[in-house]
Amino acid sequence: MGYREFLNLVNESADKLSGLIEQGKSFMILCHTDADGLSAGAIASMLFLRSNAKFITRAVRSIDEVLTSVQNMPRDMVAVLTDIGSGYLEILKERIGDRVTVILDHHQFESEADVPRDWVHVNPHICNVDGAREISSAGIVYFLAREINEENTTLSTVAVVGALGDLQDKSSEGRELTGLNKMIVEDSVKLGLLKVVDDLLFYGRTYRPLHLALAMTTSPYIPTITGSEAHAVSFLSSLKIKLKEDDRWRVFAELTEEEKKTIYNGLMKYLSSLNYPPSIVKQLVGKVYELTREEDWTPLKDAREFASLLNACAKTGNEWVGIAIAMGSRGELLMQAQKILEEYRKKLSEVLDYVVKRENWQELKYIVAIDGGTFIDDRMVSSASSILSSSELLPEDKPLIMLATVGDKVKISARASNKLVSRGLNLGYVMRKAAENVGGVGGGHDVAAGAEIPLAKKTMFLAEVDNIVGELLKSK
Numbered sequence: 001m002g003y004r005e006f007l008n009l010v011n012e013s014a015d016k017l018s019g020l021i022e023q024g025k026s027f028m029i030l031c032h033t034d035a036d037g038l039s040a041g042a043i044a045s046m047l048f049l050r051s052n053a054k055f056i057t058r059a060v061r062s063i064d065e066v067l068t069s070v071q072n073m074p075r076d077m078v079a080v081l082t083d084i085g086s087g088y089l090e091i092l093k094e095r096i097g098d099r100v101t102v103i104l105d106h107h108q109f110e111s112e113a114d115v116p117r118d119w120v121h122v123n124p125h126i127c128n129v130d131g132a133r134e135i136s137s138a139g140i141v142y143f144l145a146r147e148i149n150e151e152n153t154t155l156s157t158v159a160v161v162g163a164l165g166d167l168q169d170k171s172s173e174g175r176e177l178t179g180l181n182k183m184i185v186e187d188s189v190k191l192g193l194l195k196v197v198d199d200l201l202f203y204g205r206t207y208r209p210l211h212l213a214l215a216m217t218t219s220p221y222i223p224t225i226t227g228s229e230a231h232a233v234s235f236l237s238s239l240k241i242k243l244k245e246d247d248r249w250r251v252f253a254e255l256t257e258e259e260k261k262t263i264y265n266g267l268m269k270y271l272s273s274l275n276y277p278p279s280i281v282k283q284l285v286g287k288v289y290e291l292t293r294e295e296d297w298t299p300l301k302d303a304r305e306f307a308s309l310l311n312a313c314a315k316t317g318n319e320w321v322g323i324a325i326a327m328g329s330r331g332e333l334l335m336q337a338q339k340i341l342e343e344y345r346k347k348l349s350e351v352l353d354y355v356v357k358r359e360n361w362q363e364l365k366y367i368v369a370i371d372g373g374t375f376i377d378d379r380m381v382s383s384a385s386s387i388l389s390s391s392e393l394l395p396e397d398k399p400l401i402m403l404a405t406v407g408d409k410v411k412i413s414a415r416a417s418n419k420l421v422s423r424g425l426n427l428g429y430v431m432r433k434a435a436e437n438v439g440g441v442g443g444g445h446d447v448a449a450g451a452e453i454p455l456a457k458k459t460m461f462l463a464e465v466d467n468i469v470g471e472l473l474k475s476k
């Protein structure tokens with residue numbers, strides 16, 4: 001809980017970054033391709049834009065892309081890595097140690113000793129702040145941007161979106177952002193940009209017809225209803241919930257407490273009748289984060305849905321659309337993003353429908369592995385595993401290891417319950433060690449991590465993971 005130390009680190013780093021801006025340096029922002037990464041990249045872009053600094057922004061999927069980008073850029077340019085980098089300090093030092101680099105990341109790192117003296121490294125773990133739950137990379141960049149120019153407090157909503165994109169609300173009772181994230185929420189509320197409401201977390205609670213709100217909600221994923229308007233309609237009708245008032249579609253915000261209870265309990269019954277854990281429904285209760293200045297009918301109104309939209313852009317090669325929207329673009333570009341989100345939703349529910357059938361689940365002694373092979377797009381494994389893990393569909397006592405094959409490589413995404421973490425599991429460590437042992441790379445957070453390994457080593461890798469997980473759980 002070193003919030004003060006963290007904010008001090010932010011202040012010092014803001015001074016260093018301002019120094020670089022004053023020297024007239026130009027910057028290359030390299031942001032990771034997910035909702036938090038794009039949010040972080042967008043806030044960094046606005047920071048440089050408002051500081052009149054020259055910059056370009058590029059989304060990167062792997063550390064290899066970071067290295068090639070840096071090695072190919074002009075020598076006097078400064079690379080700013082957001083939401084990627086901390087897990088690879090040793091490689092970065094070895095390959096680009098001679099160039100001043102800024103790393104703004106919340107993933108776990110091995111040793112701070114690997115950071116060259118003239119680099120800027122802002123990471124909550126340096127100050128014992130939990131980077132998996134209390135602050136996202138977008139939040140780190142936000143604090144830095146706020147320190148450099150107060151005008152950047154308007155970007156607080158984007159930092160909230162980034163944190164929700166990384167499911168940082170998941171660990172608290174009742175889906176709420178806590179820790180440093182809560183300070184960002186407060187900035188946003190003070191400016192009148194954000195409204196926080198206790199409710200059921202259906203996307204579009206104030207403006208979307210009930211059945212659409214139900215079908216479009218992906219956090220949590222509700223088996224057979226998420227992604228299916230038809231199923232949502234028949235479910236609501238079976239509960240005798242009126243979808244229309246006269247000729248107008250009703251919305252969640254106008255339902256009586258009684259009706260909300262009926263839906264909540266109805267979902268529990270429905271899920272257990274299909275043999276899914278009814279506790280999924282608990283994930284539907286919490287704080288709704290509403291962006292007051294966004295138009296109704298857009299996916300930007302609800303911060304969780306905004307995050308889904310950025311994630312969709314990130315995972316379909318449309319990163320620039322997401323970054324531009326997070327920077328404030330609307331109009332034509334927003335229409336385009338909505339289409340991207342629609343298509344991505346369809347694809348994702350196909351993947352999830354396939355996965356929840358458990359046909360390709362493989363239970364080892366300490367882990368559950370789901371091998372998507374080439375059926376699951378490697379860019380979707382992290383989203384699919386996040387959604388699965390937020391939906392309580394996994395055994396509580398085993399972490400999920402999800403795999404997808406791309407060419408001669410396997411992309412892995414791992415998720416664990418908070419309960420397992422409290423018993424000593426750290427997936428960031430597990431992914432790094434197991435990947436290293438088979439000639440790959442890996443790392444991340446204690447609850448969520450990833451790796452990339454050679455295809456030929458898949459079985460060996462899973463055995464390694466099973467082993468290391470078992471050791472960690474036994475040692476405590």
Ligand SMILES: [Mn+2]
Pocket residue numbers: 036037083106136137166
């Ligand atoms: Mn992140």
